[in-house]
Amino acid sequence: MEWFRKAKQGLAAQEKRNIPEGLWTKCDSCGEIIYTKKIETLLWVCPNCNYHFRISSRKYVALLLDGGRLDEKDNELLSGDPLKFRDSKKYLDRLEQARQKADSYEGVIAGIGEMGGIPISFAIMDFSFIGGSMGSVVGEKIARAIERAINGPMPLVIVSCSGGARMQEGILSLMQMAKTSALLAELAKKNQPYISILTNPTTAGVMASYASLGDVIIAEPKALLGFAGPRVIQQTIGQDLPEGFQSSEFFLEKGFLDKIVDRKDLRDTTIKLLAYLGGKPA
Amino acid sequence: MDFERPIQELEKKISDMRDFSVGKSIELSGEIASLEQKLERLRTEIYSGLTRWQRVQLSRHPKRPHTLDYIKLIATDFIELHGDRGFADDKAMVGGLATIDGQQVMIVGQQKGRDTKQKLMRNFGMAHPEGYRKARRLFQLASRFHLPIVVLIDTPGAFPGIGAEERGQAEAIALNIQVMFTLKVPIVVVIIGEGASGGALGIGIGDRVLMMEYSWYSVISPEGCAAILWRDAAKAPEAAEALKPTADDLLALGIVDKIIPEPIGGAHNDPVQAAKIVKEEILNTLAELRPKPVDLLLDERLAKYRRMGEYHVL
Numbered sequence: 110m111e112w113f114r115k116a117k118q119g120l121a122a123q124e125k126r127n128i129p130e131g132l133w134t135k136c137d138s139c140g141e142i143i144y145t146k147k148i149e150t151l152l153w154v155c156p157n158c159n160y161h162f163r164i165s166s167r168k169y170v171a172l173l174l175d176g177g178r179l180d181e182k183d184n185e186l187l188s189g190d191p192l193k194f195r196d197s198k199k200y201l202d203r204l205e206q207a208r209q210k211a212d213s214y215e216g217v218i219a220g221i222g223e224m225g226g227i228p229i230s231f232a233i234m235d236f237s238f239i240g241g242s243m244g245s246v247v248g249e250k251i252a253r254a255i256e257r258a259i260n261g262p263m264p265l266v267i268v269s270c271s272g273g274a275r276m277q278e279g280i281l282s283l284m285q286m287a288k289t290s291a292l293l294a295e296l297a298k299k300n301q302p303y304i305s306i307l308t309n310p311t312t313a314g315v316m317a318s319y320a321s322l323g324d325v326i327i328a329e330p331k332a333l334l335g336f337a338g339p340r341v342i343q344q345t346i347g348q349d350l351p352e353g354f355q356s357s358e359f360f361l362e363k364g365f366l367d368k369i370v371d372r373k374d375l376r377d378t379t380i381k382l383l384a385y386l387g388g389k390p391a
Numbered sequence: 392m393d394f395e396r397p398i399q400e401l402e403k404k405i406s407d408m409r410d411f412s413v414g415k416s417i418e419l420s421g422e423i424a425s426l427e428q429k430l431e432r433l434r435t436e437i438y439s440g441l442t443r444w445q446r447v448q449l450s451r452h453p454k455r456p457h458t459l460d461y462i463k464l465i466a467t468d469f470i471e472l473h474g475d476r477g478f479a480d481d482k483a484m485v486g487g488l489a490t491i492d493g494q495q496v497m498i499v500g501q502q503k504g505r506d507t508k509q510k511l512m513r514n515f516g517m518a519h520p521e522g523y524r525k526a527r528r529l530f531q532l533a534s535r536f537h538l539p540i541v542v543l544i545d546t547p548g549a550f551p552g553i554g555a556e557e558r559g560q561a562e563a564i565a566l567n568i569q570v571m572f573t574l575k576v577p578i579v580v581v582i583i584g585e586g587a588s589g590g591a592l593g594i595g596i597g598d599r600v601l602m603m604e605y606s607w608y609s610v611i612s613p614e615g616c617a618a619i620l621w622r623d624a625a626k627a628p629e630a631a632e633a634l635k636p637t638a639d640d641l642l643a644l645g646i647v648d649k650i651i652p653e654p655i656g657g658a659h660n661d662p663v664q665a666a667k668i669v670k671e672e673i674l675n676t677l678a679e680l681r682p683k684p685v686d687l688l689l690d691e692r693l694a695k696y697r698r699m700g701e702y703h704v705l
Contacts, residue, residue: 279644280608282610284646317568
C-alpha cells in the first residue's frame with residue numbers, strides 16, 4: 110500500500126523534473142539548488158553530485174542521433190484491451206490518459222536514425238507512458254526494431270527505461286519478453302551489434318529480456334537496475350537493503366554491466382562501440 | 392480450501408456411517424450408496440463452478456503433486472543432475488535424465504517442498520539465478536545429445552532477494568529465454584501448478600505449452616498485482632479475475648496449446664491418475680514433434696512466439 114503511494118508521489122515529482130517551471134531546480138539526490146538554465150546546458154545532470162535527472166525520450170533522440178533526427182516507425186500501433194482489464198480505473202481510460210500526457214503514442218519510440226554516420230535501428234522507451242511498461246505494443250515495436258536491424262542488416266541501439274511488463278495485459282505482456290528475446294537470437298546470427306543502454310529505472314520484465322541481452326550493455330550513473338523492485342525484496346527478506354543496492358554501480362561491480370557512461374558521453378561512446386563492432390559508415 | 396468443506400463434511404459422514412455399520416446388523420449400504428452419489432454430484436458442481444481465485448488456490452493445494460512426484464510417477468528411470476557449474480546447486484530447480492515409456496528425455500522443473508523443512512530447502516519453489524543457469528546447462532546438454540526436453544513449471548516466482556540480484560536474476564532469465572529458442576530438440580512445457588511471471592518463463596519456452604486444468608500462468612501473481620493496482624494484497628481475488636490467468640483463459644488467448652484435464656477435485660485427489668494423463672499428453676506431444684526436421688522446429692518455435700500480442704493498427 111505504502112509502496113503505491115510513494116510511487117505515485119515519485120511520478121508527480123518526476124513530471125516537475127521533466128517540465129521545469131521555475132528558474133531554479135532542486136537536485137533530487139543532493140538537494141543542491143541549481144539555476145535551471147545551467148542544468149539544461151548540463152543535459153540535466155547535477156553539477157554537484159552527478160545525479161542524472163530523468164529526461165524525456167525526445168531529449169534522448171536529440172542527444173544521441175545525428176542531427177537529432179529519427180525516422181519514426183510503427184506509430185500506428187495502438188494498445189487494445191485484450192483482458193478487458195479494470196482495477197480502480199479501466200485500462201482503456203488509463204491508456205487514453207497516457208496518450209494525452211506522454212511523449213509517445215505507446216511506451217516506446219522507434220525508427221531509423223544515424224549515429225556518427227552509421228545507420229541504426231533505434232528504440233527508446235518512454236517512461237511517461239504508464240511507467241514505460243511493456244505491453245503488446247511496446248513488445249511489437251521493439252520486435253520490429255530488432256527485425257529492421259536483422260533485415261538491414263544494421264546495428265541496433267535500444268535505450269531502456271521501464272518498470273517492467275504491463276500488468277493490465279496479463280500474460281500477453283509476459284510473452285513480449287519471449288518475442289523480443291527470440292528475435293535477438295536471430296540478430297546475433299547476423300553479426301550486427303546490439304548496444305543496450307540502461308537508464309533510470311530498468312527493472313523486471315524489460316531487464317529480464319532484451320535490456321540484459323545487449324552485446325554491450327552500458328548505463329547512466331546511479332540508475333535503478335534489477336529484477337525485483339527494492340520494496341518487494343525488502344518485504345520478502347524482511348531486512349533493510351544495503352546502500353547502493355541495485356544501482357548502476359552495483360550492477361557494474363557484480364559483472365552485469367560493461368560500463369557506466371555519463372549522459373554527456375553517451376553519444377560518443379555508443380558511436381565508438383558501433384565503429385569497433387562492425388557498424389559501417391553509410 | 393474453504394470451497395472443499397462441503398465435500399469434506401459429506402466424506403466424513405459417509406466414513407462415519409461405514410465405521411458405524413461395521414459389525415452391526417443395521418444395513419446402511421443403501422444409504423451410503425445414495426450419499427456417495429450425492430458426493431459425486433457435489434464434487435462436479437463445486438469444481439465446475441470455481442472462480443479464478445479458487446482455481447489459483449487449488450494450484451497451491453498443500454497436497455498437490457510437485458515436479459518430483461510427477462517424475463517418480465511417469466519416469467521408469469531418473470538420474471538427477473546437479474549444479475550450475477558456477478556457483479551452487481539450486482534445490483528450487485531440479486532436472487535430469489529420465490526415461491518415459493522407453494524414451495530418453497531431459498526433464499527440468501521447479502520443485503516445491505511438502506513440509507516446513509523441505510519448503511525451506513526448496514525455497515518454496517523460487518529459484519535463484521543459479522537455478523536458471525542449471526536449467527540452461529541441462530537444456531544445452533539435451534540439445535547436444537538429441538534428448539527432447541520436458542519442462543514442468545510450478546513456481547510462485549523467481550526469488551526476489553539480495554543474493555538473487557547480486558548474481559543477476561534478470562540476466563539469468565533473459566539468457567534462458569533467448570537460449571531456449573536455439574535448442575535443437577523438441578520442448579514440451581507443462582504448467583503443473585503455479586506459473587508466475589519471469590520465474591516461469593525463464594524455463595518456459597516450448598514448441599508446445601500445456602496447462603493442467605487447475606494451474607495458472609500470468610505476468611504477476613494475483614497478490615502482487617493487487618498490492619500494486621488495488622494497493623491491497625487482500626484484493627487478490629479481484630486481481631485474479633482481472634488477470635485472467637487460468638488454463639481456460641490462456642487457451643482462449645492463444646498462449647497455450649492445450650489443457651490437460653485433472654481428476655475431479657484436482658490432481659491431489661488422485662495423483663496416480665493425474666500423472667497418467669500428464670504422461671500420455673507428454674508422449675503424444677513428443678510423438679507429434681519428433682518427426683519435425685530441426686530447422687522447421689526452430690522456425691515454428693520462433694513464429695509461435697513472434698505472433699503473440701494484441702494491438703490495433705490505426
